[in-house]
Amino acid sequence: MTVRTRFAPSPTGYLHVGGARTALFNWLYARRHGGKFILRIEDTDEKRNTAEAHQVIYDGLKWLGLDWDEGPDMGGDYGPYRQSERSQIYAGHVYEDGGSIRFRSPRKPVVLEDMVCGRIEFDMSNPATHPDMTIRRPDGSFIFHFVNVVDDIEMKLTHVIRGEDHLSNTPKHIELYNALGEKPPVFGHIPLILNHEGKKLSKRDGGSSITYFMEHGYAPEAVANYLCLLGWSPGENREKLTMEEILALFDIDKINRRNAIFDLDKCFWLNGQHILSMGFDRFVELAKPFVEKAGIAYGSEAALLAALTIVKPKVKHLSDVPDWIGFLFTEEFAFDPEAVEKSLKKAGAAGRLQALIAALTKLEDWSHASLEAALRETATTLGVKTGELVHPARVAVSGRSVGPGLYEMFVVLGKERTLARFARAASMAAA
């Protein structure tokens, strides 16, 4: 039997991180077991059903690195994959017409063997606690519980991994499977993601939508990694994992049953870790769109790559890259008043910069090692600490007190531009 899992979002206009994690777990389960991962859009509620809302789902999943084998955009053997196009299929399962239709519960105990929660027995005998559910409205449209079950049957899904908010609905779904003469799939109800107040993460909470991470310069692999860690652990205190590692280690049996609070701080940290360890090509791939969007006139590709190289070890948000490299491509960069005050306006700064200009002008080998040696030697000659040269030089060249390595900046700027910036700064510096 081929494993078939699915992600069945409703197009609400944004992809919730909880939904994204559900998709991720389903995807992982399918990929681990050589199965298929299906995307089905539950758009029966037409008033919030727009093309843009569908696109947000596609974009979010693709961004996270999740691919699907069947879906509305690509078709498949069990389509259509939009519920709004499946009315005839649903109608084929009921025969009465007129008025709303309810499903009569057999009122027998229902036992659920959940992959995550274990065995749960539901007592369905009390109609007050478990009222017969409506499956079709008077206008002929069908209700979630019914279409969800029918679609899962029709699409031959074998495993349903979903949020724990569906746990209490599951006995109803099982009754439906039984009534339709079908064997229920294997269920796995994963814990929910909560906000800092311990409530369900809502639209208003920062980082509740995948779009947030796309826009704020997160690496997809970092977000996927973080999402996995909510409710799951590979053991051995491992945390930073690549997708390949997650795929190799992921095990649905090891998912815990506690709701987890979403911690943007930790996701941020993980993002920095991933950026630090990713290959340079990947970094360029992820950073370049932000550079383009910011409209930085970086000239040649080689110049951009040189800039990105010296900045990669420092970047925590890919969206910060333009700010990190901007000063390298223009003489119009801003001077941070505080940095100017602290380094350039310090007594003797102008003289020290002049000394540095003199020393570096003579330098033929404009390399990191040679530059460092020259600067240190100048400091010795002047009888000052290296910092007395380093700090004004940094501000002279970049306008601020924080940035990439000093000599790296010199090298990227080249001799001429570096010395010109020194000269300009010397004129604004204190004698």
Added chain:
RNA sequence: GACCCUAUCGUCCAGCGGUUAGGACACUGCCCUUUCACGGCGGUAACACGGGUUCGAAUCCCGUUAGGGUCGCCA
């Protein structure tokens, strides 16, 4: 209210009958250092409570409390 799930540092995750209760984020002290980061070495900080079972319980059972979820002609 009824039903279901859950309960280890502020947060995430380990722990599955015998541990000085471990790791990570955050906070913080020191070191490294040309800035900022990174990194290294430390620190603060937890088994919700009450009963059992057991020689022994964070681990098993029951109860209480707390939190979450579900009880729609939303999905």
